[in-house]
Amino acid sequence: RKEVEQDPGxxxxxxxxxxxxxxxxxxxxxQSFFWYRQDCRKEPKLLMSVYSSGNEDGRFTAxxxxxxxxxxxxxxxxxxxxxxxxxCVVNRGxxxxxxxxxxxxxxxxx
Amino acid sequence: DGGITQSPKYLFRKExxxxxxxxxxxxxxxxxxWYRQDPGQGLRLIYYSQIVNDFQKGDIAEGYxxxxxxKESFPLxxxxxxxxxxxxxxxxxxxxxxxxxxxxxxxxxxxxV
Numbered sequence: 491r492k493e494v495e496q497d498p499g500x501x502x503x504x505x506x507x508x509x510x511x512x513x514x515x516x517x518x519x520x521q522s523f524f525w526y527r528q529d530c531r532k533e534p535k536l537l538m539s540v541y542s543s544g545n546e547d548g549r550f551t552a553x554x555x556x557x558x559x560x561x562x563x564x565x566x567x568x569x570x571x572x573x574x575x576x577x578c579v580v581n582r583g584x585x586x587x588x589x590x591x592x593x594x595x596x597x598x599x600x
Numbered sequence: 601d602g603g604i605t606q607s608p609k610y611l612f613r614k615e616x617x618x619x620x621x622x623x624x625x626x627x628x629x630x631x632x633x634w635y636r637q638d639p640g641q642g643l644r645l646i647y648y649s650q651i652v653n654d655f656q657k658g659d660i661a662e663g664y665x666x667x668x669x670x671k672e673s674f675p676l677x678x679x680x681x682x683x684x685x686x687x688x689x690x691x692x693x694x695x696x697x698x699x700x701x702x703x704x705x706x707x708x709x710x711x712x713v
Binding site: 496498521522524532539581585587590 | 658707
């Protein structure tokens with residue numbers, strides 16, 4: 491089993507839609523979690539950290555479920571500019587090495 | 601401005617050649633990482649370093665080598681032993697600690713010709 495797993499998609503949604511992505515991780519000792527956004531042929535950039543209590547940043551909401559070992563990202567009122575790949579990241583092990591899922595592709599169409 | 605600089609942005613290598621990818625950061629981060637990304641795939645860890653003069657193999661270290669002689673610099677050499685080196689290479693750094701995010705350079709796209 492991979493350490494961090496994501497559905498690669500693509501998720502193809504109309505503007506204004508709400509879309510949710512899940513990510514599962516295998517190491518129950520993992521301490522910290524993030525969502526990154528990656529545009530085509532560019533480097534990943536931090537979208538948001540994921541806290542145990544959940545957190546919200548504008549149209550984006552991240553949740554952590556430690557019991558089931560998954561994190562989620564909810565995007566409300568999707569914009570064309572949200573089209574990208576969303577990478578789930580877990581800092582693993584004693585050295586807290588950032589470990590990436592393969593990403594979920596989102597395509598927002600008019 | 602603080603950040604991570606990778607160079608070159610594009611690199612072409614002939615089969616059998618070694619090439620070195622540069623990664624420099626001025627964020628005063630202790631930890632640095634090299635990842636490889638293939639089309640449609642996530643990032644796979646090649647090597648990482650938590651402190652100067654020390655580095656560890658990642659999940660796919662074969663055919664690669666690194667050095668960490670300065671805190672700011674973590675160059676990656678792709679050797680001729682790497683059988684399929686064509687990929688997008690990303691360097692990252694972060695503050696050591698469990699809850700800190702990684703920052704990335706703009707990447708180097710390596711193509712074997």
